Amino acid sequence: MKFHPPLQSGLLLQRYKRFLTDVQLDDGSTLTVHCANTGAMTGCADPGTRVWYSTSDNPKRKLPHSWEIAQSPRGHLICVNTARANQIAHELIEAGDIAPLAGYARLRREVKYGEEGSRIDLLLEDDRRPSCYVEVKSVTLLDAERDDGMGYFPDAVTIRGAKHLRELMAMKAAGHRAVLLFMVLHSGITKMSAASHIDPQYSLLLEQAIGAGVEILCYQPHVEITGFKPQGFIPFETVSRIIPKGSEISTE
Incomplete structure (x- = not known):
């Protein structure tokens, strides 16, 4: 882009x-x-x-x-423009640069779904396999005091984000793929985690979502003044474990 x-x-x-x-x-x-x-x-x-x-x-x-x-x-x-996260994710998936989400026949944006009146950011569909519901989140918070590249989401209490986690768990329970895609838009972040010190309820719900089979992907495009280029995955750390780069994690 x-x-x-x-x-x-x-x-x-x-x-x-x-x-x-x-x-x-x-x-x-x-x-x-x-x-x-x-x-x-x-x-x-x-x-x-x-x-x-x-x-x-x-x-x-x-x-x-x-x-x-x-x-x-x-x-x-x-x-800092959060709207860019969805745009970049869309382009990268269509280009096949996010391997765990590649190969679907169709990609639709902002599709109504769920019981809480939500819209999924990206819906990947294919006649040969279950649909994949992808919720995209922009990550810009770096813990500068730790000086170890740790980034966090969210940077403020997010009721909306909690709703999205519940919707993803429901889609997984219904037999679909459910993916939380963190787009890391800060060049200083090298790993990330849920911000339990900012929104402990979201952090707990995210642990539940992982346990329910929701997949976590953390992708970091290369940020430049001219635009964005493909780069790669970074790991996601929870209280109980570290999710490797680019893995499609569920506990099933």
């Missing part, structure tokens, strides 16, 4: 009202940019952070610019 037109850069002044950011451009002027990330954005949104933003030619948009990438003090690149 490439950014067209190329991203423009500036320094973050402030993020406010969740969806708005003020960016100081190199000529000293200030630009208000839309922020699609509703999370805490810990370590991504400190004033003075170097940021890159895209520009839309859609005349119906109130704010034509969107915050895409931040650079951490250590030089790591972080894609």
